[in-house]
Amino acid sequence: MTGPRIAFLHTGAVVIAPVMDLARELLPDATAINYLDDKIVADLADPARAASVPDRVAGLVEAARTAGADVVMLTCSSISHLAAPTGDRVGVPVLRIDEAMADQAVGLGGRIAVLATLPTTCAPTTALIRERAEAAGAAPTITSEVIDGAFAAVAGGDRATHDRLVGAAIERVAAEADVVVLAQASMAGAAEAVQVGVPVLTSLAPGIGRLREVVAGVRP
The missing domain is CATH 3.40.50.12500 (Rossmann fold)
Structure with missing residues (x-):
């Protein structure tokens, strides 16, 4: 076969x-x-x-x-x-x-921070987490943020600036979250360069x- x-x-x-x-x-x-x-x-x-x-x-x-x-x-x-x-x-x-990532996020804590570089990705990811939370009988607090300038940087070939902006955002929101969710798979490389005290999830x-x-x- x-x-x-x-x-x-x-x-x-x-x-x-x-x-x-x-x-x-x-x-x-x-x-x-x-x-x-x-x-x-x-x-x-x-x-x-x-x-x-x-x-x-x-x-x-x-x-x-x-x-x-x-x-x-x-x-x-x-x-x-x-x-x-x-x-x-x-x-x-x-x-x-991203469904498995959303399920992981719901299971990791009551404060979920979603980061994205595009509004068209931020809203659907947040909605997906809410959907999976409801299915699991959970009611987390979900915050979301579109990282200004990050998408424009990577679209222009400046991966270093993209990663710096995403990394800084991860460090900032992690201080008040139980888990950080990166809404785009293209953001995963930036997460590898930072160390925070909560899980940082990517979808791949x-x-x-x-x-x-x-x-x-x-x-x-």
């Missing part, structure tokens, strides 16, 4: 390499297919184009299904709310890479770990 085929739908190229590294580590028998629409995040902020995003996501998931994917994972928090409706629409399981490792569990159930 051949290994599972899994598809990843990305909104930024920067996340493809780390996702592939983890997929090779945790799902060594799987064949991975990557799909990229690097205008989705920008278009979500444009009222004239935002309405096109659900159909574009569904089109990419349909392409993955046609290519034989057993499971599709959305790697961007900005579109994670589309996972369930798109899966129902296309007829293939569609997972959110727990997300791919959950994908492995789902794949095992889909293909026994």
Whole structure:
């Protein structure tokens, strides 16, 4: 029997390499297919184009299904709310890479601080944590912040400034939180450079770990 085929739908190229590294580590028998629409995040902020995003996501998931994917994972928090409706629409399981991270955050304490570099990612991540908290019967206090200037820096190729701004924000909010959640996978590198007294969560490792569990159930 051949290994599972899994598809990843990305909104930024920067996340493809780390996702592939983890997929090779945790799902060594799987064949991975990557799909990229690097205008989705920008278009979500444009009222004239935002309405096109659900159909574009569904089109990419349909392409993955046609290519034989057993499971599709959305790697961007900005579109994670589309996972369930798109899966129902296309007829293939569609997972959110940040759901496992949200579950971890809910289990770690009553004060959760969410950091993002884009408003289009901050709001969906906060909403996801609230959803998972409600499912777990918890009622944490959730604060959120968009780090000014960080996205512009990395978009302009200045990763060092991005990491410095994100690192400073982590250190600041950690003083009044039980856990810090980084809403974008692209922020993970900045977290490695700081030491704080609370967990700092990113989506990639727990997300791919959950994908492995789902794949095992889909293909026994």
